Amino acid sequence: MDRFLQLTITGLSNGMIYALVALGFVIIYKSSDVINFAQGDLLLFGAYLAFAFVAQFGLHWTLGVVLTLVAAVVAGVIIESIVLRPLIGEPVISMIMVTIGLSSVLRAIVNAIWGPRPQSFPAFIPTQDVYIGPAVVGADRLIAIGIALAFLVAFTLFFRFTREGIAMRAIADDQQAALSMGISIKRIFALAWGIAAAAAAVGGIILANIVGVSGDISVLGLRVFPVVILGGLDSIPGAIIGGAIIGLLEAYTGGYIGQGLNLIVPFVVLVLVLMVRPYGLFGKEIIERV
Amino acid sequence: MNAQAPLLAVNNIEVIYNEVILVLKGLSLEVQAGQIVALLGANGAGKTTTLKAISGLLKPEDGKVTDGSIEFMGEPIHRLDAEEIVRRGIFQVMEGRRVFEHLSVEENLLAGAYTRRDRHAIPQDIERVYTYFPRLKELRRRRAGYLSGGEQQMLAIGRALMARPRLMLLDEPSLGLAPLLVKEIFDIIRRINAQEGTTVLLVEQNARLALRVADYGYIMENGRIVLEGTPEVLQDNPDVKEFYLGLTEVGKRKSYREVKHYKRRKRWLS
Numbered sequence: 416m417d418r419f420l421q422l423t424i425t426g427l428s429n430g431m432i433y434a435l436v437a438l439g440f441v442i443i444y445k446s447s448d449v450i451n452f453a454q455g456d457l458l459l460f461g462a463y464l465a466f467a468f469v470a471q472f473g474l475h476w477t478l479g480v481v482l483t484l485v486a487a488v489v490a491g492v493i494i495e496s497i498v499l500r501p502l503i504g505e506p507v508i509s510m511i512m513v514t515i516g517l518s519s520v521l522r523a524i525v526n527a528i529w530g531p532r533p534q535s536f537p538a539f540i541p542t543q544d545v546y547i548g549p550a551v552v553g554a555d556r557l558i559a560i561g562i563a564l565a566f567l568v569a570f571t572l573f574f575r576f577t578r579e580g581i582a583m584r585a586i587a588d589d590q591q592a593a594l595s596m597g598i599s600i601k602r603i604f605a606l607a608w609g610i611a612a613a614a615a616a617v618g619g620i621i622l623a624n625i626v627g628v629s630g631d632i633s634v635l636g637l638r639v640f641p642v643v644i645l646g647g648l649d650s651i652p653g654a655i656i657g658g659a660i661i662g663l664l665e666a667y668t669g670g671y672i673g674q675g676l677n678l679i680v681p682f683v684v685l686v687l688v689l690m691v692r693p694y695g696l697f698g699k700e701i702i703e704r705v
Numbered sequence: 706m707n708a709q710a711p712l713l714a715v716n717n718i719e720v721i722y723n724e725v726i727l728v729l730k731g732l733s734l735e736v737q738a739g740q741i742v743a744l745l746g747a748n749g750a751g752k753t754t755t756l757k758a759i760s761g762l763l764k765p766e767d768g769k770v771t772d773g774s775i776e777f778m779g780e781p782i783h784r785l786d787a788e789e790i791v792r793r794g795i796f797q798v799m800e801g802r803r804v805f806e807h808l809s810v811e812e813n814l815l816a817g818a819y820t821r822r823d824r825h826a827i828p829q830d831i832e833r834v835y836t837y838f839p840r841l842k843e844l845r846r847r848r849a850g851y852l853s854g855g856e857q858q859m860l861a862i863g864r865a866l867m868a869r870p871r872l873m874l875l876d877e878p879s880l881g882l883a884p885l886l887v888k889e890i891f892d893i894i895r896r897i898n899a900q901e902g903t904t905v906l907l908v909e910q911n912a913r914l915a916l917r918v919a920d921y922g923y924i925m926e927n928g929r930i931v932l933e934g935t936p937e938v939l940q941d942n943p944d945v946k947e948f949y950l951g952l953t954e955v956g957k958r959k960s961y962r963e964v965k966h967y968k969r970r971k972r973w974l975s
Contacts, residue, residue, distance in 0.1 A: 504765075578819060585805045585816040592803035595762055597791025597820035597868065699807060 430662020455636015461616025491612030647698025806850030
């Protein structure tokens, strides 16, 4: 039982990091139909930014995190306006290809500045053990779940209730009609990239706290694919629940069946789910009036 | 027309799509403040293109105003982006309703208010839209995609009201709606014009209906205005009767056989 609880907490904390990265995917896909292959590298970039602010410049971690978020948003907006904006109106596939290029460039930049060696991250999230009934779990895991959930809730509220959030969903629905409302497509795309980068940075910071910073953490971007496909590419709740499901599946298979298999099972489940629900669990249904 | 400067003046514009297809060939029209002006014409005459040229929605479709000018309240607007044109007070209700299907009715209205600076007045304006369209209030939480066609058209017009435009461009509000609903929608358009002081430029295929609510009308063909005048003048014009109202000179409907090889030639086609 205690093992089950431990695996659950581990799975959920990983899952929530997945969800944050997946959220970035979903936001960009929803507003512009682009699948951003550089999402994992945004996470890497965010983790290293935090590393620079906190470990290298010696700032207090609260300030470091705030600066990281600001820098991530700025980076996202810059990437959108330099790399993607010239491609608006071109086929979506060229925009997707350019994100693959972007992924390599981001990784190279990180490599050039911080070097390829893994470094330890100044963990500012407490790591002592916490006893929940019979189970022992790391406090950092629990806090990671809390932080990620808080951000996910904040993003969800943003989409539901703010002017820009509604504008973003309007663009996802009907770009030309949104334009006729006076909604600026460029501004919203830039905002989408800013938010995606920020969400990835939060995920990166949490992850770096747990495993340290190294180039390997961008691999997480790939592991997030089954999450977004499972949840539905255009659904925010889907990203959250998909993240939880994949995180838990990985933890349970790794814990009960064996390491290695945990990398495969999520994809197996993904295939099974897609056979039943091709739009993903929460994907946008096509509204047909009869 | 009268000496007062018009709210909107379209001067001799030319619109080209994809750099090759000439759609508007020197079109001019004027809309006086406070009026309902109808723009009539057959399919492909360029009515929708005219509206899009005014509202700035041509650009994303690779269309361009290559000649002439469009002036709104005395200032040229034909080079501005759509968002700036909305800010200045022109709002187009596009053909086919185009509501945001996955947003609720109320969220659709909020999206219409996107450019508003006085955010505090928005809840009031939502209530005001509900007084014009009480049905929408009952459906406020419903996803717009599940509304009926008539309800969607009401939502599209209500959404436009949320921007408090000076000039509303309505593209075929009667499209695909039952006759009773069409009548209701046109009554509301007239009420909005009277109570809000919103000027309306109305594109319609249903000429009879449009001329009933309009203060002035233009008839378009092949990218130009071929006739203009008050509804009375237009309704009395024998060509308009024949080709747009479907009546013969004695006032009865023509049989299909006669329509097929009509004797009258349109006089404005030289």
